[in-house]
Amino acid sequence: MLTTLACALAPSVTFADERGATPTPVTIEVGDDGAPVSTSGDGWTYDNGELVLEAGYAFAFTGHAFDVSGENRIWNSGIIVDGIFVNGSKGNGSTVHNEAGGVIQGGTFNMPVNNYGTIEGGTFHESAHNHGKIAGGTFDDYVTNSEGAVVSGGVFEDGGNNNSVDNSGTIGGGEFNIGVNNSGAIEGRGVFNAYVQNGNARFGTDKNKSCTISGGTFNSEEMDNFGTIEGGTFNGEILSRGIIAGGTFSSTSTVASNDEDTTDGGGTISGGTFAGPVTNGDPDPDWNAAAIAGGTFAGAVTNYDAIAGGTFLGDVSNRGVIEGGFFARPIIIGEGGTVSSCTFPVNASLAGLSLAGTGAEQPVATYEKDGEESNCLTLTADTGYTLPSSVSVRLGSADGRELVSGTDYTYNDATGVVAVKKGAVAGPLFLAASGVPAIAPAPEPTPPTPGSQPSSSSAKLLAATGDSVQPTVVAGIVLSAAGTLAASAIACRKRRASRR
16 A cells, blocks of 8 residues: 655655755555565555665655665665665665665665765665765764765764775765775864774875875874875874875874885875874884974974974984974984984073064074084164173073084174074074163253353353353453442542542
8 A cells, every 4th residue: 555645744854855856755655574565656666576766756664664685675766764674684785776866864774775866864784885975874884985975974883893984985074983994085074983094005106195184083092194184183193104294183192104115205294283292204214214394293203214394392302314394492313313404493581682683583593514604693782781792602591501602603792793603503592691781971061041140260261262152251341340440530539629
């Protein structure tokens, strides 16, 4: 008996299909023998043990579980939204074919599924071969994501089968609690809680470079990288024989980079942020083809091969070759280790002085083995100070070994230039200097207030220097003399008159 539902199905399936049409809801009743009660209905036929579901319909199954023992028992071009599907005989092969344009949204599948359409829900207890899109569902067995196919969601569990996900397409999301073997691309927001292998030791170099991880959170205790890591957050141990060009590696993540038993390059770190320890290369020189060319390393780094660049904020033990990079601490040189060039920070303790023209928050000095050129640092005096006659340059800190003036560095007290030979920069530098307080000039005399009369001593001084105020003073003196003469004349006349 076939029941065609006029009412709507579950709200989650009231969407248009991939052709943009609203599907017609249909229910198929399954008998106790595991087969449909009828042989056909709207949008479906059942013949010779095969169920064909047509596009434009949304099929729900009621009654008993559908027995799909054997191969190719369901061909779906419509939408499967419900039902229980069992494989009573446990036969081999894919028993459900979800065709291009077909959708599985709901149901429990106890047999293999071959998907060329879209899976957006359901529980899959046996293997799933994806050639289309998986955007949801729970998978308890092997999942193969083929080239061109996409996994953008879902939960992938062990299910007691010791299974894994083999990816040759794109994984853009999902929760993976089983191992993942990646030969395609991992990107987006996936969470990986089990072992991950990126690339394969049997692949050639070009093939491995195309096996990429550019996103996701990796919580597995360990993973192997033969391909390319360009991003993601990593919390476990990583053995990389490929390329690490980006990503965030936590303090619990240890990274060992080498290229074991190969001669065509690899084991390269050119970017990323590493909070935990990193080992570059291997103690056995025959296995080494590893290099660090970039990245920021906050934890300890042990180098057996080559470092050509990067920022190293923690301890670096070198038994290989260092040809570049910024090192915040002195490099620990082990047996066979060499350093040809690198850069160290310059720290300073200055009083009344400043470093001019560095152009960076952290002044640096370059080391070059046997280099005769110099790093130039310029001191300028603050207001009220002059340049000192000497400075002190040490390695590391105020307690470090002092470099020799005239041999390791020179200082020009007229220009403030400190020139440190590149060959002498064996570690971070510490520059100490104090400016000399400038001597204040004698105060100038206060000019006289306009209209005031200078003292006699001032008058004599001004007269002697020929200052312009002299005529006024001389006139004063003349006027005083004339007054005295007039008074004397009057006194003489009075005496003559009395004598008469």
